[in-house]
Amino acid sequence: MIAREGLICLAAAILMIVEVALLDSRGWFLLAGGLTGLAALGLVHLSARRRGAGDGPLLYAVGVVGAIGGYCYLALAPSGAIAPGDEVIDWGRMDKRAFVFGYLGVGSFIAYHWLWMARLRGAPAAAFLNADDGLGSWLPRLLGAFAIAVLAYCWLGLPALRGVGAIGDGTLAPFYDIHSHVHLSALQQIRLGAVPYLEAQTQYGPGNQVLLSGLVDLVHFSNHGFFAANLLLNVVCVIVFFVVVQQFLGFGWAVAGLVGWTLWPSPAERLDLAGWAVLTRWLMIPILSLWLAWLLLGGASARRGWLAPVLAGAAWGLGGFLSQENLTAGFLVFAFSVALFGPASGMGPRAIVRFALLFVAAGIVLFVGLVSAFVGPAHFFEVMALAGAKSSLVTAGVSNSIWSDNLGIDLTLKVVHGRFVSALAVSGEEFRPLLLTYGLVPLLLVVIGLLASFLGRNWALADGRTRVFVRRFAGVAVGAFILHLFALMRADVSHLAGPSFLLPLLLLMLPVFVWRCVGRGATRTAMMVLSVMLIAEGAIAGWSEAARRVAELGATGRDTAGMVELYRELRSHRGQYPDLATLYSPIARHQAAFRGHPDFAEAEEFFRLLKERLNGRSVEFASYRFDDLIPQPDSFYFFGGLRSLSGITSPKNSLWLRSEQEAWIRKVASAPKGCLFFDANSNKALVEAWMKSVMPPTTMTVTPIVGKRDYGSLACKVAP
Incomplete structure (x- = not known):
């Protein structure tokens, strides 16, 4: 696009931003912004036609004007979810849509820019012909999956499971928590005949509620049983995740990810927070990002058929049934993957459209089918309305803040007897995650930009080993980018750690990507220094936690036997009369603090x-x-x-x-x-x-x- 078309798009963008500032209604903005966009696109078309430039400039202008218009609409205040004159009760509100959608919008523009550039240049894309993509034959992969599952259990799963048998010293056990009771009160309604999700309301998706209902009944319907079932589900999610990482990224990176989960905020910190930290809320997002990167950049023979996109779409539909987060963020992962990886995949436009349609159709069919099967076909739209209403309120800032945990720095300067006296007092211990939450925003945008640049310019010229690594890094980068949205919208340590499945892997892989895929210059030097500093800081901050886990490995066999016996004991009490103490825990030795x-x-x-x-x-x-x-x-x-x-x-x-x-x-x-x-x-x-x-x-x-x-x-x- 030459300067004239670019100036037209720039003028349209500025005018739309001015319209947002002046208008307080989405309806009026749609009218004014729509006219502005149409006028800009018309001028771009005329200019390109006079030069004989074809439809390339117009397509690019559609992306630019559409991105700006979409951002303005989404970030427009007041929120469409909160009617004028309505009041937020109990929770606070901090509208961060401008920031959050700015983060997402810049990433979307980067993806669209390189999609257009690849089309304009018409550069030939090389794709792998080998579907296993360098991961080896089935036997080593099977053995690797077993090994990484055992390591994930010993390193992350068992330390969390030890909490199932913890008994407070004269106090109520850790499982006696309001987050658990939010779920248990709803599960009680289902046991009494209520329709799941609608007549037993939660905010974590109908699938998660149905899954937890079955698991709690399997272990024991009690506060203790819910905690044990929830923890077991989270440990299974961790093992499944790292097996998927091993299959798509290789054994070495899976081991690195296990270590990284103890160095930076990750779901390892939230495994035992039964209640809101149900890892099935996010699990399908990283799985889809790794899977789609392999399909589009690696598994050429697999993607030519219909089965691969249908299975991936079905995974998205299953995740969407489990939670709203999987549904919306899973689609974002799909959109970013197609935009970033599609041009480099070797697939033509028709093949990409066919791939996308099969993915979306399979996901929607399975999602609708699962919701209808468990909640009832007549209640499907009620489920969607409830899920949409609450997600809209979260997006609009209800219950949000810049940082939910209290932090403070007090600096005092005084002159005493002619001398300066200073005092520095720091309250709170969470400045590191606060800095990570917001500091990672520019880093992730730069990473997406560098990845898009490599795919648009150097992918076809890269050797096989480099392309294998970039394919792996691409899946991690897209997944980490999308998952970080949840940390921005609900900012505190818990909401940074819970969704950060891929963040530690991204930080560990980043210096390798920069060294191998970024050309020499100031950008490469700065990114290498920054990435090495982040790894060094993470190693220093997480060293004690890693050392503790290493020390506990010696008790793996004994503790595993104890956990198995505890779950058997919980299950043995199923069917007994649920008195008040039994609903706390069916095990007598655990009831003392409750009865007392x-x-x-x-x-x-x-x-x-x-x-x-x-x-x-x-x-x-x-x-x-x-x-x-x-x-x-x-x-x-x-x-x-x-x-x-x-x-x-x-x-x-x-x-x-x-x-x-x-x-x-x-x-x-x-x-x-x-x-x-x-x-x-x-x-x-x-x-x-x-x-x-x-x-x-x-x-x-x-x-x-x-x-x-x-x-x-x-x-x-x-x-x-």
């Missing part, structure tokens, strides 16, 4: 009295807190074995907006039968709406629940 809690006797009495008066009816809990043992509504529904009228058993995690809370109150009040439990600290608006909702001939009975203390009142609708 000051509020245990009251909680046991309260649930007994409440069940007697409910007589099997559903109930809504109007109070946010009962006591220190049953601190949240989530715990109330789980330990009480009670069916919720609304299906929202975790209001704090489900009701983020004032409008959502009002809709919840209307839904509860409109229930034709059931009960409401309330006390002096209950939601007054909910109690008033419930009391006013009775219409003849239905009547309301209010019964006090009194035992060791006045627990509250139960108001039930009684039909004639």
Whole structure:
């Protein structure tokens, strides 16, 4: 594209940004921005036609104008997810869409730029003819998979599993956590007949809920059993991930990744956080990135058929069923992979389109089929609406912050008796992950740019060994780039570590890529220095953790036998009567801290009295807190074995907006039968709406629940 067409695109981009600043409505921006874009594309077409330049400049302008327009639309405030005048309750809000979509938009433009450049130059692309792509025959790969699975279990899995048998010193066990109760309250609803995900609401996807429901029933339906099942699932995810890494990247890089997971933030830090850290939420994203890189840059004979893209698409559909993150981020991985790797793959435009259509069709068919099978075909659009509403709120900044954990630096300068006195006080220990979260943004963009440059300019000329390495690095880079979006949107140590499957591998592979694939000059020198410094810093910061894991390897056999026995013991208690202590843990030696809690006797009495008066009816809990043992509504529904009228058993995690809370109150009040439990600290608006909702001939009975203390009142609708 010559300067004239470039100036037209630049002017259109500036004008769109001005329109965003002046207009406060997405509708008006679509009108104004659409007219601006069409005018720019028309001028580019006329200019290129006069020069006889063909359709190349117009296609490039479509990418530029489309990227800018899409960025402006997505980053436009106020959010379409939050209506004007609505209010965020319980959570805070920091709208980072401009930053997050800027990160994604720049990466998208890089991918599109090199896609267009490859088409314009028409450079011949070389592709591998050998489908195994240098990974060796099936027997070494099988042995390597077994070896890396054992190493992943010993290095990462077993240290996490040791926590299943941990008993607190006079305190409640680590598995007694609100994150667990959010899930357990919903699983309790499913056991009582609720439709998964919709009448037992969570934010982690219908597939994850169905999977956890089956696993918890397999181990033991209790707080302890949920923790054990969740941890086992996470360990399986880790082993599967590293086996996939070994298959696509080789044994050496898989071992390097195992070490890297202890040097930088990674899911290894979140394996035992049962509740939100269900690794199936992200697992399919790195698998797809490695798989698509192999298909498009390596497995030439495999991609010529229909089976490879269909299987990859099915993996995307399965991941999407498990979680919203897999669905959206998996598609982004697919789009980036096709744009970056397609021109270098040796496939023509028709073959790439066919590959893309097979991938997308297979994924959508499996996703729709799985959701319909487990939730019901009639509920499919309800599932999509719920998932879309919550993801839109997260995108709009609800519950977000620049960094959720408290940090501080205080520098004091004083003059005392004619001398300067300084003092430096640092609060918080998480400056390193904070710097990594935001410092990696420019690094990842540079990496994507360097990768795209190599694929666009040097791929066809590179030797076989270099292309094998670049194919491996390309899958890691695209996956790490997309996964980092989650760290930016929900910024804290947990949300940096949880999705960072590929980040440690990227940092370890980066100096090799720079040395082999970046030409000599200032860029190569700066990137080499930076990448080596990052590895050195990671080694220093993670040395003690790595040394601890090495020291624990000697107890692998003994601890494995202990874990197997503990899981057998948990399973042996399935089917017994679920009293309050058993719902905490079915194992007697683990119950001491729970039974010894000051509020245990009251909680046991309260649930007994409440069940007697409910007589099997559903109930809504109007109070946010009962006591220190049953601190949240989530715990109330789980330990009480009670069916919720609304299906929202975790209001704090489900009701983020004032409008959502009002809709919840209307839904509860409109229930034709059931009960409401309330006390002096209950939601007054909910109690008033419930009391006013009775219409003849239905009547309301209010019964006090009194035992060791006045627990509250139960108001039930009684039909004639």
